[in-house]
Amino acid sequence: MFVIPTHRRPLNSFRLDRAMTTQPSPNRKSLPLLLLSVAFLALFSGAADASVKTTQAPLQHVQINMLDKVALQNGALYTLHTCTACHALQGERYSSLPSVLGLSKARFLKIIGTNGRHYHDTMATNMPPALMKKFTSIIPPDLTDIARRHSPSWLYTYLTSFYVDPSRPSGVNNVVFHNVAMPDIFAGLQGLQKPVTVEGLRYGSPARIAVGVKPLTAGSMTKAQFDHTAKDIVTFLYAVAHPHQQERSRLGPWIIGLFLALSVLTYFIYKLYWSRVITSDKRWWRVGR
Numbered sequence: 001m002f003v004i005p006t007h008r009r010p011l012n013s014f015r016l017d018r019a020m021t022t023q024p025s026p027n028r029k030s031l032p033l034l035l036l037s038v039a040f041l042a043l044f045s046g047a048a049d050a051s052v053k054t055t056q057a058p059l060q061h062v063q064i065n066m067l068d069k070v071a072l073q074n075g076a077l078y079t080l081h082t083c084t085a086c087h088a089l090q091g092e093r094y095s096s097l098p099s100v101l102g103l104s105k106a107r108f109l110k111i112i113g114t115n116g117r118h119y120h121d122t123m124a125t126n127m128p129p130a131l132m133k134k135f136t137s138i139i140p141p142d143l144t145d146i147a148r149r150h151s152p153s154w155l156y157t158y159l160t161s162f163y164v165d166p167s168r169p170s171g172v173n174n175v176v177f178h179n180v181a182m183p184d185i186f187a188g189l190q191g192l193q194k195p196v197t198v199e200g201l202r203y204g205s206p207a208r209i210a211v212g213v214k215p216l217t218a219g220s221m222t223k224a225q226f227d228h229t230a231k232d233i234v235t236f237l238y239a240v241a242h243p244h245q246q247e248r249s250r251l252g253p254w255i256i257g258l259f260l261a262l263s264v265l266t267y268f269i270y271k272l273y274w275s276r277v278i279t280s281d282k283r284w285w286r287v288g289r
């Protein structure tokens with residue numbers, strides 16, 4: 001081992017030594033204080049945990065297929081013609097959509113379009129933030145961020161579970177997003193809905209919690225049609241939020257296959273290599289025996 005002679009020790013280590021010997025150890029002095037704070041934390045963290053208990057509404061499970069081009073195209077139509085009135089999707093550019101949607105550039109521009117923007121722009125919203133703040137008191141979040149944060153089932157449940165709530169400024173509330181500021185933009189397609197409530201806890205206090213919805217008025221779509229549309233929107237949102245997902249699923253099996261083939265090759269190279277190495281009992285000079 002390499003040992004530094006004491007007379008040549010670096011200056012820093014002398015300083016460190018002196019500091020350690022002359023100053024009282026801070027740990028010893030603050031030990032009672034530390035124990036006291038741990039006791040307080042233990043006491044109050046339990047209380048804090050109990051106070052934030054809220055009854056969770058069950059999610060409606062949805063299985064999306066990001067290779068389903070028809071679903072993606074339908075979702076893109078709704079999202080880029082409805083949601084971008086308020087939300088941006090700036091994690092992605094219009095120019096990367098044709099390959100995701102399985103359309104040519106010309107067909108994409110004809111059917112879906114770029115909302116008056118340049119083809120290579122990110123998907124911004126046309127709503128000025130100040131005006132949006134006036135409408136809904138909040139700037140709607142970017143949907144590519146949102147789709148990365150939530151599961152498809154959460155997004156699907158959110159989109160299908162707006163219900164009438166006269167106590168809210170927008171007249172609606174949402175099962176998975178209590179006191180949501182987004183208006184029910186699907187009222188025309190889906191119709192209005194009323195909540196299915198149970199006795200539960202909201203932030204620790206007893207309250208009636210909405211855990212589902214029931215139809216109140218009919219919309220222009222049947223339930224099955226609307227649910228399908230919501231699923232298509234979720235598929236599209238998820239695809240633009242995870243732009244390399246399709247490429248990853250396509251390449252994945254090839255990459256795993258490549259590694260398997262390499263493992264077999266390396267095994268044979270290993271065998272070949274060791275077959276030529278002379279082991280100690282085959283050596284005529286027998287070192288150490």
Ligand code: HEC
Binds near residue numbers: 138141158179183
């Ligand atoms: C009229 C404006 C408006 C339109 C149109 C709109 N939204 Fe919203 N949306 C909002 C606002 C405002 C919020 C913020 C809600 C809040 O934080 O209380 C929001 C929130 C959301 C959230 C939840 C975000 C979170 O914080 O978890 C999702 C998901 C969402 N919108 C999806 C959509 C989709 C999909 C569409 C199109 C089908 C759409 N929105 C259309 C205004 C709008």
